[in-house]
Amino acid sequence: MLELAVLGLLHESPLHGYELRQRLKATLGTFRAFSYGSLYPTLRRMRDAGWITEDDGDAEVVAGAPALTGRRGKVVYKLTAEGKERFQELLAEAGPSSWEDETFGVHFAFFGQTDPAVRVRILEGRRSRLEERREGVRTTLARTRSRLDRYTLQLQEHGLESVDREVRWLTELIETERAGGPPPQTSETSTTSQITPPPTERGAP
Amino acid sequence: MLELAVLGLLHESPLHGYELRQRLKATLGTFRAFSYGSLYPTLRRMRDAGWITEDDGDAEVVAGAPALTGRRGKVVYKLTAEGKERFQELLAEAGPSSWEDETFGVHFAFFGQTDPAVRVRILEGRRSRLEERREGVRTTLARTRSRLDRYTLQLQEHGLESVDREVRWLTELIETERAGGPPPQTSETSTTSQITPPPTERGAP
DNA sequence: GTGCGATGTATCACAGCGATACATCGCGAC
DNA sequence: GTCGCGATGTATCGCTGTGATACATCGCAC
Numbered sequence: 001m002l003e004l005a006v007l008g009l010l011h012e013s014p015l016h017g018y019e020l021r022q023r024l025k026a027t028l029g030t031f032r033a034f035s036y037g038s039l040y041p042t043l044r045r046m047r048d049a050g051w052i053t054e055d056d057g058d059a060e061v062v063a064g065a066p067a068l069t070g071r072r073g074k075v076v077y078k079l080t081a082e083g084k085e086r087f088q089e090l091l092a093e094a095g096p097s098s099w100e101d102e103t104f105g106v107h108f109a110f111f112g113q114t115d116p117a118v119r120v121r122i123l124e125g126r127r128s129r130l131e132e133r134r135e136g137v138r139t140t141l142a143r144t145r146s147r148l149d150r151y152t153l154q155l156q157e158h159g160l161e162s163v164d165r166e167v168r169w170l171t172e173l174i175e176t177e178r179a180g181g182p183p184p185q186t187s188e189t190s191t192t193s194q195i196t197p198p199p200t201e202r203g204a205p
Numbered sequence: 206m207l208e209l210a211v212l213g214l215l216h217e218s219p220l221h222g223y224e225l226r227q228r229l230k231a232t233l234g235t236f237r238a239f240s241y242g243s244l245y246p247t248l249r250r251m252r253d254a255g256w257i258t259e260d261d262g263d264a265e266v267v268a269g270a271p272a273l274t275g276r277r278g279k280v281v282y283k284l285t286a287e288g289k290e291r292f293q294e295l296l297a298e299a300g301p302s303s304w305e306d307e308t309f310g311v312h313f314a315f316f317g318q319t320d321p322a323v324r325v326r327i328l329e330g331r332r333s334r335l336e337e338r339r340e341g342v343r344t345t346l347a348r349t350r351s352r353l354d355r356y357t358l359q360l361q362e363h364g365l366e367s368v369d370r371e372v373r374w375l376t377e378l379i380e381t382e383r384a385g386g387p388p389p390q391t392s393e394t395s396t397t398s399q400i401t402p403p404p405t406e407r408g409a410p
Numbered sequence: 411g412t413g414c415g416a417t418g419t420a421t422c423a424c425a426g427c428g429a430t431a432c433a434t435c436g437c438g439a440c
Numbered sequence: 441g442t443c444g445c446g447a448t449g450t451a452t453c454g455c456t457g458t459g460a461t462a463c464a465t466c467g468c469a470c
Contacts, residue, residue, distance in 0.1 A: 002426080018449050026349045027357055029342045030364030038426045040451060074449070102426090102458095111356035137234045144231045150387065151316035152232055158374055159235030162367065169363055182355065207457080223418050243457045245420060279418070307427095307457090 001103055002034055002042045003051075007079065007087040008110045010052060014078040017043065031105040043077060051083035087113075094118045099126035120177050127170040134163045206308055207239055207247045208256075212284065212292040213315045215257060219283040222248065236310040248282060256288035292318075299323045304331035325382050332375040339368045 009015060009023050017039060024034050046052045055076045079087070091107075091114050098107045104126050111119050141148075141156055148156070176182055214220060214228050222244060229239050251257045260281045284292070296312075296319050303312045309331050316324050346353075346361055353361070381387055 016449075017451090018447095025342075026345050026353075029346065029361035030338060030368050031360060033427090035427055036449095036451075037428070037453085042425090105360060108360050109357050112354040133235060137230075140231050141234065148231075149317040152314050154378075155236060155310060155313050156234035162370070163235050165367070165370070173359075221418075222420090223416095238458090240458055241418095241420075242422085242459070247456090 001090075001097075001106065002038055003046060004087075004090045004103075004110070005034070005106050006039075006042065006046065006077075007051065007083060007090065008106075008113070010077055010079040011084065011087055011113070014055075014076050016074045016076050020077070027109050028105060031109075032102070046083075047077075050080060051086050052077045053080055091115070092118055094121040094125065096125070096129075098122050099129045116177065120174060123170055123174045123177065127167055127174070130163050130167050130170070134160060134167070137163075206295075206311065207243055208251060209292075209295045209308075209315070210239070210311050211244075211247060211251065211282075212256065212288060212295065213311075213318065215282055215284040216289065216292055216318070219260075219281050221279045221281050225282070232314050233310060236314075237307070251288070252282075255285060256291050257282045258285055296320070297323055299326040299330065301330070301334075303327050304334045321382065325379060328375055328379045328382065332372055332379070335368050335372050335375070339365060339372070342368075 005024060005027070006020065009020060009027065015023065017036070020043075021034065021036065021039055024032075024039075028034070043052065043054075047054055055078060056073050091110060097103055099122060104122070107114070107122055114122075137156065137160060141160075145153070210229060210232070211225065214225060214232065220228065222241070225248075226239065226241065226244055229237075229244075233239075248257065248259075252259055260283060261278050296315060302308055304327060309327070312319070312327055319327075342361065342365060346365075350358070
């Protein structure tokens, strides 16, 4: 859900729509884009709900010019106290809604702010969800395999492998979480040196 | 798009809603589900457009009982001549709409009915789309890497690998297509024996 | 004989997408 | 010096698809 993502990003610093979208891309990567077509309506909704405030940064500048046709300055969004509360509330949510395809990635992106126990529960929920799906597809596939043509079969096989891959990824993550954090050094699978300070997380510097 | 999928499935045989959904699951596998919430409205739309007809199979049975409250029999959907035309039209479409995340899989599932040249164009389009996305994300990632926390980074990395994987898959498929079909035997990556007759495809037996 | 899971049709509120529109700013080409 | 162009910036609209929900029927196991 976009709401969680916005809350999470504004938790770090106030932003306006355009920046918000850039951050969204930078945070979610290949996972999700979120167009303006959903961003702006969501911001409106969140403002009405009281989670965020809209500050028109150019208001003073505009005040000088009388009724300039629909002049829109940058609108800076800030988290309110209620917004912070709401964020914590959503972070703690480890039910089915957090392990759906569309939601899981957003939850994961803010794992740094999430309680370790909740992290594991979400990871595991996601994994069983995926395993269920995989079993369902495997069963149907077994029953219909002979009727399917080359391409359909290839699509299924590829899909199944993708799910497998994510399950394996999740399993690794769960083990790491259970062990109480990332191991000091991993031999492969990441040219990325772990830059973030291992023990103390959360909050802006 | 659901429309293409429905057209494709009805092209093989007439079906009613429930069966249609089962077939959808069997055909698309992990890739997509399509709920009734979109299926029925789509069927209605397609009927109105003239692509399909609705036959109430239980109409006679109902006729005996006078005005049984909202009695709904099975509704069997059949492709019309215009529907077949429309199907061919959509199959031939190799533009951007065919290489989006949501659409590509459906197009791919009906590659057996698709012109070989179109197949390659869709495959290549999909691949460049993915490569563009990957480059975009890589660039942003390079700029922001240091500011990102462990989890965000992991999410990005995982996403990038998934995209990589699909690109590799597509590349293999493109090569196979270019070579004019599947090689007689592949050593691994498929316990599935190729059942479909290699040269002559298309059309019902 | 009764309940239960599969079969079957349908609607509603809602989220997110893609296209589109429009305005401003900085900057390099001409 | 101005002209256009790509980045920044805000916003709406129609559409597709989802998930929840409702309800009816059928076969069959207990």
